[in-house]
Amino acid sequence: MTGKVVLGIESSCDETGVGLVRVDNSGAVELLADEVASSVELHARYGGVVPEVASRAHLEAMVPTMHRALRTADLRLADVDAIAVTCGPGLAGALLVGVSAAKAYAAALDVPLYGVNHLAGHVAADTLEHGPLPKPCLALLVSGGHSQLLRVDELASKITEIGSTIDDAAGEAYDKVARLLDLPYPGGPPIDKAAREGDPRAIAFPRGMTGPRDAKFDFSFSGLKTAVARWVEARERSGEAVPVADVAASFQEAVADVLTAKAVRAAEELGIGTLVISGGVAANSRLSALAAERCAAAGIQLRVPRPRLCTDNGAMIAAVGAHLLLAGSAPSSLELSANPALPVHTISV
Amino acid sequence: MLVLALDTATPAVTAGVVTLDDEGPRLLAERVTVDAKAHGELLTPHLRDALAEAGAGMGDVDAIVCGVGPGPFTGLRAGMVTAAALADALEVPAYPVCSLDAIAADVPGEAPLLVVTDARRREVYWASYLAGNRVEGPRVQRPAELLAELGSVTRVAGGGVSLCEFPAAVEVVGTAQPSPVGLVRAAGSPVLEGAAPAPLTPLYLRRPDAVEPGARKRVSQA
C-alpha cells in the first residue's frame, strides 16, 4: 500500500460527513469512502435548517459515521495519516462539533490536522471524480448556503472570489418558491421534477443583477423570489388555479439562465477554459443542461461532479487535505477554532 | 489507572489528569480556563498540556470521564464529542457524569446540598443531594420558582448560586464548576472496575428553539 490516507470531517450545515481518500506522490487522489448522515428530515417541518437541531444531530452522528467510513474503506483509525476538517464557513454550533471531533482524533492519533475551507471542499470534490484541475479554472458553487463564482489558481493556496450573491443563495430561493407552490422541503428536487412538465417560457420572471450597472458577476435571487410570490398570489386572488409546472419551469429557467450566463461570461472575460459547477444545486437538471449548452458554444470545458459529491460531504474535505499535504502546507494548530464567516480566500487555517 | 476528565457544561473549559485507585481519585494535573466562548478552541490543547504536565501521553490514558451537562452553552457539545472521539481513537471507555453531580462530589459532608448552575435566559439548572446522593433533578427553572419550591435549603454550590436570592443563613460551599477529581469521583466505581460505560448522552433539558412556519406571508398589497 502506497500513499497517504487523509480523513475528512464535514459538519458545517445539516450533513455529518466523514470521507477517506488516498493521495500518492504523483498527485492522484483516490476516493476510499464517503459516508454522510443527514439531518435534513428533522428540518423539513421547519422549512429550513434549525441550527440547534443540526448541532444535536452532528454530535449523535459523528462517531457512527466515522465507523461507517472506516468500514467502507476497510481501514482502521491507525491507518490515517492526516485529518482535515471544515472550520468554516457555516453554522457556528454545527462547525464546533466537527472541529472538536477532528482535534480529538488528531491529538489521539498524533497525526497532522488541517482546518480547511468548506468552499474549497466543493471545488476539490471534482478532483475525486475527474482528476486534477487545470490551472486556472473557474468554479460556480450553488447550494442552499452559497452562490459564488470563484477563480481557482491553486486548490491548496489560491482561490479568489469573482462574484457572489448579494442576498439569498440560489438554493434558498428554491426552498422559498417550493413553499409557495406547496412543494416539500428541500425545494430543489421537487421544483426540478415539476418543471419537467412545464413551459420555461410561460412566465417571464426577472433576471436579477443583469442590468448594465449591476456588478457583472454578482447574483441576486431575492427579487426573483418576490416576483414569483406576487405572480402566484395574483393568480390565487383571481380564483384561477396556479399552474405549478409552468411556475416551477419558468422560475428554474430564470435561475439557470442567470447562473450560466454569468459563469460563461466570467470564463470568457478572464480567459479561463474550464468551468466546474458544484454544490447541492449543481444536480439541478436545467442548470446542468443549460451550462453544457452554453459552455459548448463558448468552447469551455464543463466539469460537474456526480450529485453525491456535489452536496456536502467529508470526502471533499479530505480531498482539500490531500492537496494541502501535496503542497507541503503547514498543518493547523490544536488551538484551531471554527470560523463561521471564514472568507473563501483562506483555504486552510 | 490514569483517567482523563473533562467538562464543558459551564463557562469553564475544564481538563484534568487524575490517577485513580482503591484510595480514590487524586489530581495529577489540570488546565482550566473560564471563557464560555473558548470550549472549542481550548479543550484539546488543555487535555494535551495537562497530560504533558502529568508526565503522560495519550497512549497512557485508561479511561475518560466527561461531564454531560446540563449546560446552556453550545460548548457542551465540544466536550462531549471530544470525549467520544478520544474514546474511539484510544479504544478506552468514556463515562458520562451529570455535571451537577460532579460539583456535588467535591462538597464534603452528609447534610442536604443544592447545586445550581447558570442555564442562561434567566433560568438555572439545579439538582439536590442528600448524603452525596442526588434526590431531585437535574431540572431547569427560574430562580424564584426554585426558591419557592425548595423551602429549607441550608447549603448551596455551583456557579448559579449568585443568580438566586438565597436567605442569608444559606451557606455557599464548593466550586462554581466541576473539577477533574469531582468528575471522576461522581463517575464512581464503574471506572475502576472497567465496567461498560453508559452512552454519552447530553442532558439538554430544553427542546431546541424552533418554530414551525405558520401561514404564508403575502408579499403583495391587498
Ligand SMILES: [Zn+2]
Ligand atoms: Zn456546501
